[in-house]
Amino acid sequence: MDDKTWWQLVRDGKDEGWKLVWERVVEPESKSMRSAEMMERFSLTAGDLMGMLFDEMIGKHKIDLYRGEGSFEGWLKRYVRGYVLNADPNKHGEISIEGAHPDAEGEGEAMALPTQDKETIRLEVWRMTLYFFRLLWNEDPERCYIHLLKTRYFMSSEEIKDFLDVSSAANVDQIFSRSIKFMRESWRKWDRVKK
């Protein structure tokens, strides 16, 4: 499959395209030396990366920023790396493809002295994620089910449509996008409260 076809499938939210995103981008990147350690530190899972990508590409139409310069796979990988690099719990929602430029590789890590207890932050991230998930449940449990089916069981929108009796796969995408947005906004509110 050429890059243009793949891009079009991803843009249209087709399972075939997103399956390749999982196989060629998210899964390899989450196991790479570069990202695996940081992901563990910030309690990020491959499912989170997939959810983020879906939200950014489809929800925020960032997919349209790809101009066909360089490979689509490389472009998506830079995006994922940028997300992982910026996954500091104190900077949630700050995603920049520029931050993941290959020339900037490793920057920010050099000579970094610990100023916080990582384990405490990790525990707080986990507790707050569970808390926000509970708030999501209170909004509508179906959102939680879709969130879990996408991020834990990697089910396609078509499969989830059949599973939960949702009217269409597009509706599943929309609900999932809203649940991601809800979780992210909850983090932003929490960050504001902490400050």
Place this chain on the structure above:
Amino acid sequence: MKAPSDKKIVFFFHSHPTKDIKMQWRAEVTFPPGATANTTLGISVVDGEDEPVKDAVFEFAGKELQVKDGAASMTFAEFIAGKHSVPLWLHRKGKKPVPGVPTFG
């Protein structure tokens, strides 16, 4: 409604913290591969010490399900009918009901 034929889906829930560990609970709702409307979903409920809850009522997906020796059940169709229902409680006879939340397993 139809579950994927190649994987088992499990949703996990646990109670809010309680002073008495025995009053805590965890529940797992299991959808077997290929489940359809009439398929019975297995639900297991254990207390804070991982012991099966002997006798209680599990309020989930808009239904009040009888729990006997740590097991309860409902059909896939019943689950779908109550998929928007928020209340999630374990009621033990003569005890204060304990609410719960979904978790990641």
